[in-house]
Structures are given as structure tokens and as C-alpha cells.
Amino acid sequence: MHDARQVLQTLWGYTDFRPQQRPIVEAVAGGRDVLAVLPTGGGKSVAFQVPALLASGTTLVVTPLVALMEDQVARLRSLRVAAACLHGEQPAAVRSESLAGIETGRWALLYLSPETLLSPPVWARLQGCPIARMVLDEAHCLTGWGSSFRPDYHRLGAARRALGHPPLCAFTATATPADRARIEQWLGLVEPVRLVIAPYRPNLAIRVRWMYSTRQRCGAVGAFLASRPDTSGLVYLRTRAGTEKLARELAKAGYRTTHYHAGLGAAARRRAEGDWLAGRLQFLVATNAFGMGVDAPHVRWVIHAHTPPSLEEYLQEIGRAGRDGEAATALLLASEPTGWLDPTDRLLHRHFAANRREQWQTAEKALARLPAQGDFRPELALSLALLHERDRLVWETPFRYRLVAAPPIRPPEAGPLVQDFVRTRRCRWQFLMAAFGEAASPPCGRCDRCTSRTFR
Structure with a gap:
């Protein structure tokens, strides 16, 4: 912690960490898995960026947002930190520089989306790169979006194992107890340090x-x-x-x-x-x-x-x-x-529920045709994520699945909490x-x- 505070003061200009940051920094620097539910503005980025500068190897930061990646990398580079990001909107020269830096171990922090992490050009280069730890920012996307339209989130636990099981830190601003349990299970967190701060804003x-x-x-x-x-x-x-x-x-x-x-x-x-x-x-x-x-x-x-x-x-x-x-x-x-x-709200929610049922019907049809073991195929990505969500499938590697015997899957019913809140x-x-x-x-x-x- 002495070294971490020194880095914080030298680069960021702060004398000490905030009370909610300190246990995260201690856990990250100690090589522990972390699940932190921390309201936005609570300083979660610094809590993993500082330890990344004290470790040998690259810290992979998985985030769904291109704008956030570029903003974070720009700030870090202004502090003369070796940071980069990878996404599909980059000019070819910038992307080539970032890819080359993976192979040479140049980056202390590398920001990328789940889809980019698992793309062949990036994944191949990561095999020879020493990974210090993984960070999953906006971890609620795993439970909220992962089986809807960002299915690659469901392969992150297997990706971690394939990269040598580095420590993993998951951050989000909101998560119910049930969602926190699912995040731990799907990412394979081992005895994680848990920090949960209520999102209440009295103002x-x-x-x-x-x-x-x-x-x-x-x-x-x-x-x-x-x-x-x-x-x-x-x-x-x-x-x-x-x-x-x-x-x-x-x-x-x-x-x-x-x-x-x-x-x-x-x-x-x-x-x-x-x-x-x-x-x-x-x-x-x-x-x-x-x-x-x-x-x-x-x-x-x-x-x-x-x-x-x-x-x-x-x-x-x-x-x-x-x-x-x-x-x-x-x-x-x-x-x-x-x-x-x-009927505006009723019709909208009926429409989204129908889409969800259609996804589940597609997953059930895919289940009937899938072999007991098989390779990932992009056209089956959503169905495979839904099966993983319902414990019908495990990822042995990020690119190979195995079906699991379990009761027939049923689409989850939408909870009444939103309407209960309104009323x-x-x-x-x-x-x-x-x-x-x-x-x-x-x-x-x-x-x-x-x-x-x-x-x-």
C-alpha cells in the first residue's frame, strides 16, 4: 500500500485513496479476486489502474464502451502510462501499434471489449503475453445483456482460465444479490473480496x-x-x-x-x-x-x-x-x-417479452440439434449464451462448449419489481x-x- 500511495501521489496528485478504494487496492495488489458494487464516481478506475503499474505483465480491462476506452487511455497516456485500447473503429495504423504492443508486453493496461478479446488476431497474440490480471468493468452487462445481445460476456470465465487464471476484478454500479451471485459463478471468482456500497443518493x-x-x-x-x-x-x-x-x-x-x-x-x-x-x-x-x-x-x-x-x-x-x-x-x-x-408501457413490455420468448424458443431448437460437445459458432452465439445462463452448458474453453444434463429450460418470467416500484x-x-x-x-x-x- 505504501508503493500504491506513492504512485497515486506521483501520477494522480492525491495523497491517499478514498475509504471505498482502499480495500479494493489492497485486494487487487494482493492478487485476490474482487467483486465491487461501487456507484459511478466512486473512483473504481484508479483502484485497478494503480495496482496495474506495480505489477509485471498486462492488465486486461474488458469494457463494452469504445468512448470509455479511448477516454481512459487518453488520460493514462497524459500521465505517461503505457496504455492502449483495441476496437473496430480504430485506424489501421493505431490498431497495428496496439497489436504489436501485446506481443512485446509493452502495455501496462490494455482496454478492449469481450468481442475484441476473443477475436482471432487478439486472442492469438494474448497467448504469449504475461497477463497480470483481468478487470471486467460494467459487470452488470454479464447478467443484463450477456444473453440478449452481447453473448461473448458468457465466455469470459473460460477466457480467464485459458489465459492462466489471472486474478479477476469485476466492477459494477448496481447489482442485486442474485446478480452478484451469478457474476461470481459465471466468472469463476475464487473467494472474492466483496465490496458493496449502496447506490442511494440523498440529493x-x-x-x-x-x-x-x-x-x-x-x-x-x-x-x-x-x-x-x-x-x-x-x-x-x-x-x-x-x-x-x-x-x-x-x-x-x-x-x-x-x-x-x-x-x-x-x-x-x-x-x-x-x-x-x-x-x-x-x-x-x-x-x-x-x-x-x-x-x-x-x-x-x-x-x-x-x-x-x-x-x-x-x-x-x-x-x-x-x-x-x-x-x-x-x-x-x-x-x-x-x-x-x-397502453404505451404495456405494449412496449409485451414487445420485449415476445422478443425474449423468441430467443428462448430458438435456444431450445438449437439444444435439440447440438452435439454433446462442440465448437463455438457465431450464428449460435445467443443460443449458447442462453443455455449457459440456464446451466445447460459449460464453456470448457472460450471456443468449446459441453452440454450439461438438467431439467428442460424455461424462459424466466419477468419480475414484477418495476410495476411494484411504480405503484x-x-x-x-x-x-x-x-x-x-x-x-x-x-x-x-x-x-x-x-x-x-x-x-x-
Whole structure:
């Protein structure tokens, strides 16, 4: 720890680690596995970057976000740290330099996505590279996205074993007790050091309003924005088309905004994010593709124009407001309880549930045709991830699976927690903390249930 503090002071200019960073640094420097649930802004990056500079070998940082990779690498290089990243949007010369650096052991820290890690050119070079440890940032993607559209997350445990079983540190901002157990199981964490800090933000006031028509929903967004001129925030919707339509309408009304979703090209996404961070845009109208890894202290509010599919996603998104400790607001616009006058949320959730059922039906059909052992095939990636999720398959290597005898798989039923949260009469923060396994806390005194006033 003396050496770690010296590095922290010399390169970062801090005299000591924060209280929540210290046990992580001690565990990482000691070669232990780590599972840390640490709210964004808690300094998790420094907690693994400093030990990486004290170890021989390369620390692999697996993250889903290109923008986060490049931002972290730029900061580290400004400190004269040997860091690099690999992703599909890089110029050929930059990518060649990063690949060559793997073979020579040049990089103290190498950032890459699960897909890039397991791509043939990168994987072949990593076989001859001494790996000091692996870091999985945004680890909730393993349980939230891994079997939906980022299936390579499910092969990371096998990748770790194939790389010589280096220590692994998993970081996330939110995870229920059940998700934490799954992360440990799927990554093969061995007696990990666990650090869980509640995501409660006392400065963040949660509000829920019933919507009785699509017109009222649009009007509620407009009224909220009009009451907060020149403040920065985020508006979340569940569909790409919805973000584009609402952004157009709000831009016509004179607001400085644009839409953001995964269907945009890389340049358009970067431009939108950069304009928002620089203040050229007041807010973004986005799907859940935006916000992960973005640490912007100036966000005063978050609007959910649709009810999100899970409390994990909701808590991740509202947690982007008020990171500077100043007062902030999270407004959720929910379809009225019957869903008949405004069926928006009911239809959206039915659509996503149907997609999930279709994925499971595809997985069941694949299971009937799969041999007991076989090699990974890209066209089966989602089905293999779903089978792994349901304990019907184990990865013997990142590229070879083995089926496991078990009862017939059944698609998991969507939990009622989101609707329970919307309808609860107790303190909103108390409900969220209980859902995430945190100890009982006093009422927050700021949410709509605590103040017992209709939010306007």
C-alpha cells in the first residue's frame, strides 16, 4: 500500500485513496479476486489502474464502451502510462501499434471489449503475453445483456482460465444479490473480496407520474423542461424511433437537443455525446445505449418517458443525475395502472417479452440439434449464451462448449419489481434499497411518496 500511495501521489496528485478504494487496492495488489458494487464516481478506475503499474505483465480491462476506452487511455497516456485500447473503429495504423504492443508486453493496461478479446488476431497474440490480471468493468452487462445481445460476456470465465487464471476484478454500479451471485459463478471468482456500497443518493428526488394518453406524456416532458431552463439532463425512451421523433419535436420547440441510440454510426454517436458534454446541447433523447461510463457531474435531471424493463436499468440511468452532490430530480412517466387509457408501457413490455420468448424458443431448437460437445459458432452465439445462463452448458474453453444434463429450460418470467416500484406507497428509495438487498433505511424525505404531493 505504501508503493500504491506513492504512485497515486506521483501520477494522480492525491495523497491517499478514498475509504471505498482502499480495500479494493489492497485486494487487487494482493492478487485476490474482487467483486465491487461501487456507484459511478466512486473512483473504481484508479483502484485497478494503480495496482496495474506495480505489477509485471498486462492488465486486461474488458469494457463494452469504445468512448470509455479511448477516454481512459487518453488520460493514462497524459500521465505517461503505457496504455492502449483495441476496437473496430480504430485506424489501421493505431490498431497495428496496439497489436504489436501485446506481443512485446509493452502495455501496462490494455482496454478492449469481450468481442475484441476473443477475436482471432487478439486472442492469438494474448497467448504469449504475461497477463497480470483481468478487470471486467460494467459487470452488470454479464447478467443484463450477456444473453440478449452481447453473448461473448458468457465466455469470459473460460477466457480467464485459458489465459492462466489471472486474478479477476469485476466492477459494477448496481447489482442485486442474485446478480452478484451469478457474476461470481459465471466468472469463476475464487473467494472474492466483496465490496458493496449502496447506490442511494440523498440529493436525488424520485418522482412518478401517471400518464393517461400519449399526448399527455409529450406534454409532461415539455412542461418539465420548461420549468428547468438551461439545466442539463437526459431523456430516456425504450425505442430508437421514439427517441428520433421526440428529439425532432423538442428541437422544433427550440430546445438544443438530438437523439442517441445504438443504430447511429460511431461518428454521430461521438458527436452527440461530445456536444452534450461540452454544453452545446442541453440534453439528449436516448435509449439505454447512452450513459454507461459517462461521469458528467452537471446532470440535474433524468426523465424516463417510458417505464424501463428492470430496476437495475432504472437505477443505472437515474444514477447519472446529481453526481456532484447538488439537488437533482428523476421523473418517471408511467402508464396509468389499468393500461387501457394509455397502453404505451404495456405494449412496449409485451414487445420485449415476445422478443425474449423468441430467443428462448430458438435456444431450445438449437439444444435439440447440438452435439454433446462442440465448437463455438457465431450464428449460435445467443443460443449458447442462453443455455449457459440456464446451466445447460459449460464453456470448457472460450471456443468449446459441453452440454450439461438438467431439467428442460424455461424462459424466466419477468419480475414484477418495476410495476411494484411504480405503484408502491412507501418511500421510493426505501423500495429500491430493499430490492437491491440493502439494509432498511429511513424515508428519504424527498421522493413523491415522502412529500405526499402531486408533482407538477
